[in-house]
Amino acid sequence: MxxxxxxxxxxxxxxxxxxxxxxxxxxxxxxxxxxxxxxxxxxxxxxxxxxxxxxxxxxxxxxxxxxxxxxxxxxxxxxxAGLRKDFEILSLASVFNELMLRLAPEREPCVDLFKLHSNALAELEEKADAGRALEPRILLALLNAYLSKVLQWNGTQPQLLRCLGCERSLLDFPADARLRCHISVACWTCPDCRGVKPDSATDYAPGFQHQFFEATQAAIGDFYIGLSTPIRKVPELAQGSLEDQKLLFALMESLLIYQVPGFDRAPLKGLRFLPEITGTFGNAT
Ligand SMILES: [Zn+2]
Incomplete structure (x- = not known):
């Protein structure tokens, strides 16, 4: 036996x-x-x-x-069971499950992912129990924060506080400033440093479509919040508008596809039930 x-x-x-x-x-x-x-x-x-x-x-x-x-x-x-009280919340919880099915290592310890997943479900259930529908902006902020922590677990260390070229702080730019994010090294350059490319720019994967990606300062700020705070704090701290969150989500998808083995371009099925948060990005790139 x-x-x-x-x-x-x-x-x-x-x-x-x-x-x-x-x-x-x-x-x-x-x-x-x-x-x-x-x-x-x-x-x-x-x-x-x-x-x-x-x-x-x-x-x-x-x-x-x-x-x-x-x-x-x-x-x-x-x-x-509280997750089932709200359709959007249940759909987002299903997306989290789908991500773990895709990404979690088999039969290997993954304490950080387990904590992230259980905290994310607890946060969603608390919101569903409170009977308040979550704004699309907050649903997407939670998904983005979850994805940023998956990147961190994978060993990707985004450099989000300073411009790669001039090292000016993220806080020196207005919320709507367009910053250029470099997918291969997960950092950004400001509008004055458009010509600066990361050293590893020649390593862009062949055929990879998003060598860089434009996002707003607010979106990068929320990326930083997602990485540096517990997921349960995200609903109160996220600053970006729904449009900022959509940009950030598209950036997250590109980063995950590039950085995380096993994360492919197949769309997450649960997102079909959340059309207002993914909009045009609901179709796989
Ligand atoms: Zn710069």
Missing amino acids: AETFEETAIVLRSVPYEERHRVVTALTEKHGKISALARNAIQSRRFGGTLEPFAAATWRMGETRGDLYHLDEATIRKDF
């Missing part, structure tokens, strides 16, 4: 397997993204609501042959 172990898992996806079982993919701290077979999960009530998407539960599981653990028991810690 294989040994078992316990760990808290947040369900990312749950699919039926054969007639009676489920295969559940979840995010954990110590084992990253894992998939487990929950036998007889469909008819019996032994797993309760623990296998629903977003549910956080303590799983007792063991190794099995192949890629799946077998799930013996699951005890609910937090069901995040």
